[in-house]
Amino acid sequence: MSLPPAAAEPPGGAVPTGDGNGGGVVGRVPARRGGRAMFRGEWVIEFLIRLCGWSSIICVAAIFYFIIQEAAPVLPTMDWGEFFGSVIWRPTSAVPRYGALALIVGNLAVAIVAMAMAVPLGLGAAVYISEFAGPRVRETMKIAIEVLAAVPSIVWGFIGLTIISPLLIRYAGAELGGNLLNGAVILALMSVPLIVSISEDALRAVPDSYREAAMALGANKWEMVRRVLFPAARNGLLAACMLGVGRAVGETMAVLLATGNVVQIPHSFVDPIKTLTATIAAEMGEATPGQPHYQVLFLIGILLLVITCAINVIADFIIKGAKAKANA
Amino acid sequence: MNSSISIDVRDFNLWYGDFQALHHVSVEIKPGIITSLIGPSGCGKTTLLRSFNRINERYGNVRTTGRITILGKNILDEDVSVASLRKRTGMVFQRPNPLPISVYENVIFGIKSHTPSSQLGRRVLDEAVETALREVSLWEDVKDRLKSRATELTLEQQQKLCIARLLPLKPDIILMDEPCSALDAAGIERIEELIGELKRTFTIVMVTHNMAQARRASDECIFMLMGEIIEHSATVELFGSPKHEKTGMYIEGRYG
Ligand SMILES: Nc1ncnc2c1ncn2[C@@H]1O[C@H](COP(=O)(O)OP(=O)(O)O)[C@@H](O)[C@H]1O
Ligand SMILES: [Mg+2]
Numbered sequence: 336m337s338l339p340p341a342a343a344e345p346p347g348g349a350v351p352t353g354d355g356n357g358g359g360v361v362g363r364v365p366a367r368r369g370g371r372a373m374f375r376g377e378w379v380i381e382f383l384i385r386l387c388g389w390s391s392i393i394c395v396a397a398i399f400y401f402i403i404q405e406a407a408p409v410l411p412t413m414d415w416g417e418f419f420g421s422v423i424w425r426p427t428s429a430v431p432r433y434g435a436l437a438l439i440v441g442n443l444a445v446a447i448v449a450m451a452m453a454v455p456l457g458l459g460a461a462v463y464i465s466e467f468a469g470p471r472v473r474e475t476m477k478i479a480i481e482v483l484a485a486v487p488s489i490v491w492g493f494i495g496l497t498i499i500s501p502l503l504i505r506y507a508g509a510e511l512g513g514n515l516l517n518g519a520v521i522l523a524l525m526s527v528p529l530i531v532s533i534s535e536d537a538l539r540a541v542p543d544s545y546r547e548a549a550m551a552l553g554a555n556k557w558e559m560v561r562r563v564l565f566p567a568a569r570n571g572l573l574a575a576c577m578l579g580v581g582r583a584v585g586e587t588m589a590v591l592l593a594t595g596n597v598v599q600i601p602h603s604f605v606d607p608i609k610t611l612t613a614t615i616a617a618e619m620g621e622a623t624p625g626q627p628h629y630q631v632l633f634l635i636g637i638l639l640l641v642i643t644c645a646i647n648v649i650a651d652f653i654i655k656g657a658k659a660k661a662n663a
Numbered sequence: 664m665n666s667s668i669s670i671d672v673r674d675f676n677l678w679y680g681d682f683q684a685l686h687h688v689s690v691e692i693k694p695g696i697i698t699s700l701i702g703p704s705g706c707g708k709t710t711l712l713r714s715f716n717r718i719n720e721r722y723g724n725v726r727t728t729g730r731i732t733i734l735g736k737n738i739l740d741e742d743v744s745v746a747s748l749r750k751r752t753g754m755v756f757q758r759p760n761p762l763p764i765s766v767y768e769n770v771i772f773g774i775k776s777h778t779p780s781s782q783l784g785r786r787v788l789d790e791a792v793e794t795a796l797r798e799v800s801l802w803e804d805v806k807d808r809l810k811s812r813a814t815e816l817t818l819e820q821q822q823k824l825c826i827a828r829l830l831p832l833k834p835d836i837i838l839m840d841e842p843c844s845a846l847d848a849a850g851i852e853r854i855e856e857l858i859g860e861l862k863r864t865f866t867i868v869m870v871t872h873n874m875a876q877a878r879r880a881s882d883e884c885i886f887m888l889m890g891e892i893i894e895h896s897a898t899v900e901l902f903g904s905p906k907h908e909k910t911g912m913y914i915e916g917r918y919g
Contacts, residue, residue, distance in 0.1 A: 469723065544760035551718055551756075552773040552828065553749035562772070567763045 402636050409630035418634075424598045424609075426618065426628040433631050437598045439638070441608035444601055445515055445590060446583040449522035453583070454576050456523065457530030461575075462560050464531070465538040477532075484528035488588040495521040495593030509605035513595030516604040521593045522586055526579035533578060537571020538564055570654050577650040581643055587612040611635050668732075669694035669836060669866040670715060675729035677710060679722065684710045686890045688729070692883075694835075697858065697867045699877040699898070702887035703913065708870040709757075711887070712838050715868065716752045717745055734835060750777055753829030755839040759821035761813035761828075766805050769813045769824055770795050773832045795830040799823040799857055819850035826857065837861065839869040843876065855880050874914055878902050886910045 414433070417423075421434025464476050499520055500512025507516060541564050549559040565572065587610075595607025596617065615632050622629035670692040677685040684707050692698050700708040713719040714731060717738060730737045738748050750773070761769050770792045775783065792809065796802040801823045805816065813824055822842060829837060839858070843851040858867060858880060871877050877884055877898065884901040886894045886909075894901060894910045905911040 542760075544756065544758060545762055547718060547721075547756065548760045548762055548825070549772070550721065551716060551749055551754040552776065552832070553746040554772070554776045555746060558776050562764075562776075563762055 399637075399640065402633055402640070406630050406633035406637055408625075409627050409634065412627075413631075413634070418631075422598065422600060424614070426631065427621070431628065433627075435611070435635060435638070437600050438609055438611045438614050438635070440600050441515070441594070441598075442584065442610040442612065442639075442642075445518045445522060445594060445608060445610060446580060448515065448519035448604065449526060449583045450576070450580055452519065453523035453526040453530055453579055457527045457575070457579065458534055458572065460527070460531045461534035461538055462564075465535050466556060466560060466564070477535075480528045480531050483524070484532065486525075488525065488586060489592070491521050491525055491589040492592030494524075495589060499593070503605060507605050511595050511607050513593055514605045514607045515594060515601045518590045518594035518608070518610075519604075521589045522583040525586060525589060526582050529582060530575045530579045533575035534568075534572050537568040537575065540571065541567045573650060573654055577646060580646055584643055584646065585612060585639065587616050591616055611639055667693065669734070670868070671730075671732040672711075673730040673732070675711075675714070675731060676727065677707075677714060677719070678724075678726045680724040684890050685714075688890075688892055690885060690892055690895055692866065692868060694866045695862065696882035697862050697869060697880060698883045698885060699881035700868065700870045700885050700887060701872070701874070701877050701913075702893075704872060706887045707890040708872075708887055709840055710890075712754075712840055712868060712870050715836070715838055716749050716754050718749070718754065720745075746777070750832045751834050752836040752838060753832065753834040755822070755825050755829070755837065755842045757841045758845050759818055759825050761816070761821050761824050763812065763814050765810050766813045766816070766824060767792055767809040770828050771831065772828060777832060791831040795827040796824075798830055799827040800853075801827060818845050819847075819853065822846065822850075822854060823857065826861070834865060836866045836868065839867065841870050841872065843871075843873070851876070874902075874916075886913060888913070 417432065417434050419439075420436055421432065422437040423432045423434040424438065425432040460476075460480075464473050468476065495517050496512065499517045503509040503514065503517055504512055509516070545563050545567055546559060549563045550556075554562065590610050591613040594610060594613065596609045596613060597607040598609045598614075599606065601608050615635055618628070619632055622632055668691045670690075672688050672690045672692075675685060675688040676683065688711060700712060702708055710719065714727070715733065715738075719725050727739060729739070731739055733748070733752065736743065762772060764772075767788075771783075771788050774788075774791060793802060793806075796805065801820060804820060805824075813821065816824060822845070826837070826842075842858070843854050846854060855876065858869065861867060862882075869881065871880075881898050884894075884896065884898045885892055886901065886905075886907070888909055894905060894907045896906065900906075901910060902914055905914065
């Protein structure tokens, strides 16, 4: 017995010959024509690709433009001190008051509490799925997470109303089922699938050689996760969390059903609140286009846009800062 | 404990799923010398080397029988602490794989996970880093860049760093899987030189597919073929007068 003789030459010799026939002899003129057609096609494709790229910027600009246009008439007469400083929101009274402070605080509070639950849960689940689970468990969990991600937000709202409300009244001492904590739990459940799937991708993208390096130095798995995978996957993990935050800040239907919709600054986790998003959704139907109430709702829309943009920009800075620090 | 044997392998078999990659391997590796593992690609060199620190276990489908005794203890026993085994048997990989953290953190990665942090003052760590980097003659190159990312060094520097980060753990054995295959000629020369110096302190087992390197750098050679050990002798002997016909054919370049 011995090794097979140095692997037989692959039957590759035939390939260039066949090719030469097609492209060489007959090739000249058609090749030119093909070339020109190719050129025209390429131009169209390049244009379309450019358009795709620019469309994102055009869309953002258009969104800002239209929303600002709707809100514009009210801007000169707006009492900004009241808008940002007062908690009195009475858009339909004889002397309308547009104090949005409680809405802003409510919106941010529910998002922050939601993230305090969703980020650890989501990162933990992602680490488990990517580093600890066997292949079968991993596949099952990934399917479950996809299903969770596909649950419509109105259904999450129902869950808040029918399942979490009674639990909070019974065990957390809430007077009303709809409150800050209820909304936050729902938002956390909604953001977790997003955080898990993106974090898991980020962790799986870390080269295996890093894992082996750490393990060969005697590190246990948890150390490897903490000291190698987290730093290596930091940008992806941060992006995952930021997308979670974005979802929590912008979510409407579920918080409309789950937060109780009382315009007030919450003093406990089980106080009902109202968010900016829920306010727009609830009041847009009754507001008359062209009237100040309608325009102020659009102003709130601008505010939401600004908040989410700011979150993204901050995330960008954190990522860049981390990179710069790592490269310093 | 027999101090004239560093790694004692007895009738060791290894399967990846249904595929048996190592067949009845028995071999004694001596301390304080460089032993090369040679043989054609796919013959099981890497597999055998990765069995010595049990890092192969991370593939779920690995099954073994037999014994591997390292410094008097069968490392395949249930009660062996894999962490302390890996502390004593460092590993250098085929492609330099410094961790994506700073040079400094790379060097102390190991001691940090084996020593309670109360014993690791700034001074202790600084000193460990300098000693380790000097030992691989990397200190002068990187002493001003200790805080920069290790992945930004040249490949040769990265591989030296990968050796340096083993040293603070004071291993007995260093396992190397084709440690030069990613380097250029000058890099190969300097790493080989370094390996030659390390053998004064450590037992070194090095996989190589480069005959000339095995010949230059090692004291003993183990020739493997299709998961079996064919011949184990002093390098001069193995290359000068191979005992086995297949060894002769291989070193003449008749197999891949
Ligand atoms: N993780 C693995 N799963 C299945 N088969 C493997 C795995 N690693 C190596 N093998 C197989 O085991 C044999 C020996 O591989 P290896 O030890 O890498 O050889 P060498 O290092 O000598 O080239 C090869 O046939 C290879 O295909
Ligand atoms: Mg190999």
